[in-house]
Amino acid sequence: MALTGLFLCTFLVGHLAGNLQLVFSTGEEGKRAFNEYAYFMSHNPAIKLLSYVTYISILFHIVDGFMLTIQNKKARPVGYAYNKPGANSSMASRNMAVLGTLILVFLATHMANFWWKAKVSSEKFPLHTYTVYPPMAERPTEMYYTVKGDAIPKEGVIVKEGTKLFIDSKMFEQQIAVMKQMNPGQQLPDMSQMNKNPELGEGYKDLHSLVFAFFGHDKSKQGFPKNDMALAGLIFYVISMLVLGFHLWHGFSSAFQSLGVNHAAYTPWIKKIGYGFAILVPGLFALIPIVIFITK
Secondary structure, eight states: OHHHHHHHHHHHHHHHHHHTHHHHSOHHHHHHHHHHHHHHHHHOHHHHHHHHHHHHHHHHHHHHHHHHHHHHHHHOSSOOSSOOGGGTSOHHHHTHHHHHHHHHHHHHHHIIIIIIIIIIOOSOOOBOEEEEOOTTOSSOEEEEEBTTSOEEESTTEEEETTTEEEEOHHHHHHHHHHHHHHOTTSOOOOHHHHTTSOEEEEBOBOHHHHHHHHTTOOBGGGTBOOOTTHHHHHHHHHHHHHHHHHHHHHHHHHHHHHTTOOOTTTHHHHHHHHHHHHHHHHHHHHHHHHHHHHTO
């Protein structure tokens, strides 16, 4: 319980650092930074291995927590005749199982809204695009932003395997046919050669727009309609971070105590650091959707 709890605390710090890019970087720069971060987190072998360890740690922490609660109940099936729990324990310490259950509900909801859609769902997921305005062009051009940093016009491109960008051969053949009719003697691309390697690159899944749409922004042009329940989602998220803060208020320092790190000289400092962690980390997590929502 203690080891998985402390490991999950380090996960929270890393996850927070990545998510802060949603508010500290704005515009196209911020969108690229966050989508590049999300791509790195899902493709780097070391990070993927660490993700599996995190999932296992969450499950173990949940199961261990429930087992500990059941053992405590069995140890004293009949309560004290006179009980004043506030005299020697905090509200958070007495309700760790309840707080943990509420966090589990939040995790399930959070993963269903973001993680599942981006990594598991078979539904088509919009890719990162942006608009350029060529000086002499009649209309703006939508471009795909690729993992190599290239810009590929959206028109005439089809998406396969979720993120792979390919030449739309049928459209290209039609364009070549029209050009041949208009310019019979012009040297044109050989379609037989083009078909040998039609892949143009790999795009980024646009998780940045998914998050902003969930918290009230209209991202219909990017493929994510505005969420009409954004305020409810914001309230649920903020309350969940408050619950997480209460859970950490007791859990951080008690984890060290469970590992035998308990001494009059440094235990007070561990508690102070734990209280700061319980306020700062959930507070910043809650701040992110608030900023996104009020800037819609």
